[in-house]
Amino acid sequence: MQLRELAEKLRCRLVGNGEIEVNRLAPLHEAGEGDLAFVANARDLPKLEASKASAVIAHEGSPPCSKPALLTNDPYLAFVQALRLFYTPDRPTRGVHPSSIVQEGVCLAEDVAIGPLSVVEAGVTIGQRSIVGAQVYIGKGTRVGVDCRFYPQVMIRDGVEIGDRVIIHSGAVIGSDGFGYRKDGQGVRIKIPQVGRVILEDDVEIGANVTIDRATMGTTRIKRGTKIDNLVQIAHNVVVGADTVIAALSGISGSTTIGDRVTLAGQVGIADHVEIGDDVTVGAQAGVTKSLPPGGVFLGFPAVPHLEFKRSVAAVNRIPQLLMAIKRIEARLASLEDTMRERREEAQPSQPASEGGPQ
Known part of the structure; x- marks a missing residue:
């Protein structure tokens, strides 16, 4: 050109x-x-x-x-x-590869491509021009929009709803069981059935080896335009707002709600049942243990406003200097105490010797 x-x-x-x-x-x-x-x-x-x-x-x-x-x-x-x-992505040949298994009742729109060794279960609907790579599993009743792309070895469990132009990278698991157990009277953990679903709205991108759990009941939802980096865990009943960015190795606990246009940097951890407001930025390796208001920047563990965190870091960095100052003060105090003791001893009158012997 x-x-x-x-x-x-x-x-x-x-x-x-x-x-x-x-x-x-x-x-x-x-x-x-x-x-x-x-x-x-x-x-x-x-x-x-x-x-x-x-x-x-x-x-x-x-x-x-x-x-x-x-x-x-x-x-x-x-x-x-x-x-x-x-650079435009290669587009596979339309149609279903002979080695793939497509069950009865699957609805494939025009120009859909399904690669080798994939399995598409009954009741699945896949929209126009969507591409399913090799060794992909799509569970019963899943609905996929138009112009989606699933890279090899993606797993999508039953009943997931996926919007238009969604990209899912290799190794991602969408709709796995949420992590839920309850102890019985004997202290044995009983598995809580996870009967909800996952919804990925339009223009969402899911990185490699991301796991998004289905809801216990109701919906785990990733809203429009959100981008999720590799190796992120999203637990059951989480709602992630629109145009949010989540960097690698972050973990979001169950029933948390994240607002629109939020940025979670790498290795952020979020406790369960927390609400994060719109336009929040959470810095790398921060731990969010309580709800955060809209619009702020938060750092540290537990996550606090960034200016407060910076003041804390500055104070910690001064600890060696403060310890040295304390040692100098202690030495001066000890020296003053010795001086005061010597002066007191000098000021005391000497005792006269006893006169006369025994009678």
Whole structure:
């Protein structure tokens, strides 16, 4: 693609030769002839002239360079859009692979593709242009929308409802039993039947090896546009709001409600029956033990407002200095006590010797 054409598609301002051909995109330090790189941070500008890239995407207002450039106020976004132009996912051949098992009563819409060794149980409905990879299991009564993609070895249990344009990556399990037990009179744990379901709304993406438990009763729900990273656990009856982002290794306990546009960083843990308001950000490795109001940034365990956490960290970091100060004060006090004791002893009158011997 010519750079001039790419500039039009990305709505960037072209500076330099627009006739050069761009064949692929590459990182700045790996780019070669025919490659388009991008500079998203000013600290990378010194590396630009040394790069062998044929052209670059840079921030509007960047210093002039010798390479043809596409200038924009958001270079990273432009680079992402360029990736979408150059690289489109492979689409398997429509139809059901001969090695797969599709039970009676399954409804497959136009252009559905089902890969090798997959199992689709009775009563499943799959919408137009959806792709089911190899070794995928889809349980009874599940409904799948249009333009979905399930990568190999996804497992979807019975009765799950999946909206349009949902992506589920390998190893994810959707609709497994919730973790619920009750002790009987003899202290034996009795399994609580998990008879609810899971709903994934439109434009949700589920990372590799994510587990989302079905509700005990009712629904575990992931709302529209939410993106979940790899290795996340979502327990029964959890509701995750729209456009929320959950990073890897986070765990959400049962019956928790998370608002819209929430960000949970890596390794966040959330206790059960907690409510997190809209637009909240929870920092990495934080532990949420109680409900959080909308709009705040929270850090630490237990999670507290970020300014309070920073003050606590600053205080902890001063402990060695404070211990040294205490030791100096103790030494001075001991020295003062010794001095005061010596002065008291000097001030006491000496006892006169007894006169005369025994009569």
